[in-house]
Amino acid sequence: MAASCGLVTFYGKTGRAYPGYQAKKTMLKIAKRIMTVLLTVIVVLGVGVYGYTRQAIFGKSPAGQRLERIKASPNYSGGQFRNIHDTPQITEGYTMFGVMLEFLFAKRERLKPDGSIPSKKTDLLRLSKEKDVLVWFGHSSYFMQLDGKTFLVDPVFGERVSPIPVGSKAFEGSNRYTAEDMPEIDYLFITHDHYDHADYETLARLTRKVKKVVCGLGVGEHLEYWGYSPDAIIEHDWDETVTFGNGFVVHTATARHFSGRRFSRNNTLWMSYVLKTPSRTIYIGGDSGYDTHFAAIGNKYGPFDLVILENGQYDLKWKYIHMLPEEVLQAAKDLKAKQLFPVHSSKFIISNHPWDEPLARISELSKSSSIALMTPMIGEEVDLKEDHRQFSEWWADVK
Numbered sequence: 001m002a003a004s005c006g007l008v009t010f011y012g013k014t015g016r017a018y019p020g021y022q023a024k025k026t027m028l029k030i031a032k033r034i035m036t037v038l039l040t041v042i043v044v045l046g047v048g049v050y051g052y053t054r055q056a057i058f059g060k061s062p063a064g065q066r067l068e069r070i071k072a073s074p075n076y077s078g079g080q081f082r083n084i085h086d087t088p089q090i091t092e093g094y095t096m097f098g099v100m101l102e103f104l105f106a107k108r109e110r111l112k113p114d115g116s117i118p119s120k121k122t123d124l125l126r127l128s129k130e131k132d133v134l135v136w137f138g139h140s141s142y143f144m145q146l147d148g149k150t151f152l153v154d155p156v157f158g159e160r161v162s163p164i165p166v167g168s169k170a171f172e173g174s175n176r177y178t179a180e181d182m183p184e185i186d187y188l189f190i191t192h193d194h195y196d197h198a199d200y201e202t203l204a205r206l207t208r209k210v211k212k213v214v215c216g217l218g219v220g221e222h223l224e225y226w227g228y229s230p231d232a233i234i235e236h237d238w239d240e241t242v243t244f245g246n247g248f249v250v251h252t253a254t255a256r257h258f259s260g261r262r263f264s265r266n267n268t269l270w271m272s273y274v275l276k277t278p279s280r281t282i283y284i285g286g287d288s289g290y291d292t293h294f295a296a297i298g299n300k301y302g303p304f305d306l307v308i309l310e311n312g313q314y315d316l317k318w319k320y321i322h323m324l325p326e327e328v329l330q331a332a333k334d335l336k337a338k339q340l341f342p343v344h345s346s347k348f349i350i351s352n353h354p355w356d357e358p359l360a361r362i363s364e365l366s367k368s369s370s371i372a373l374m375t376p377m378i379g380e381e382v383d384l385k386e387d388h389r390q391f392s393e394w395w396a397d398v399k
Helices: 021-052 064-071 096-105 200-205 219-225 293-301 325-334 357-366
Strands: 003-005 008-010 133-136 142-146 149-153 185-189 210-216 233-236 241-245 248-253 272-276 281-284 306-310 339-343 381-383
Touching (some): 306 325, 325 339, 339 357
Parallel strands (some): 281 306
Antiparallel strands (some): 133 142, 272 281
């Protein structure tokens, strides 16, 4: 005999009703469907992410003999490269979650210029070999011709700073150069493998123009994957010397930063370089937080005719991996610099500060320093034989 309670009828073993049977059965079916949908979504997302990160833009992790050489490095332990001193990515008192929330949702003023920033287009293909020049391409990319040799540092000519299609786009007016605008490059320097310093599309298009590439341990794996010959790659640890001949020497040096593409972290080495030519000594800084290594490098290799230091995309919340402007000037002093060229600004949004703040702050700070400040606009030809050149504050009239 059946008993009813509203719309639900319950039956026991003998066909008699018992409480909750049909309700429990319905709930179990719903729960199974929800779990099936969730698992399907997770699997589809996982397969999609895995497939997406297999693209060439993400590079390739070190393997084989290259990995064995990495493991033998005194700067490698516990499965990754280490800074000289402990280097937390987030400053004490802050959290990664809080930093991400601020970056995504907090109101931030003037992150990019309103309209185009002023820039020039120097014809590097017709540049006289007699000239010693520097041309900045925005952010940390620049070309140098010194004593008849050509050098290119961290070239990024792509439109975006990230492998994600919605990543920060280059400011209008900041992206006037392409790989095709480059002359034959004697030495290409890569300071580390982050996307805003090692751009896949740019580097792949430069393979036929580059004679040699200088990079840190592990970065050569990306370069080979992108079409560079193993014979063209000069891959080193910190504190090593590369002799090019005819008075050109490079000393590899430390920096305080990190590395990694895809989901890998610190499996390749971040670098700075001391470049000695027959006529001058230049420090190529790459990305770095402030630390004792600047004074050590200055004491060992200084004084420097020119130091090129990152000054942008900074924040007190991550001060250990990117210097604040006050620290940039101090680092230049530690290096015993005659002239400072601040880079890592004026092209992409990677931080919370106004786009022109890095140049404005370092310009104001430098007024009390004996170190000459170099602040060219993007694409401007800088004559390195001219010691006392005055640069305009080209950013001041841009909103």
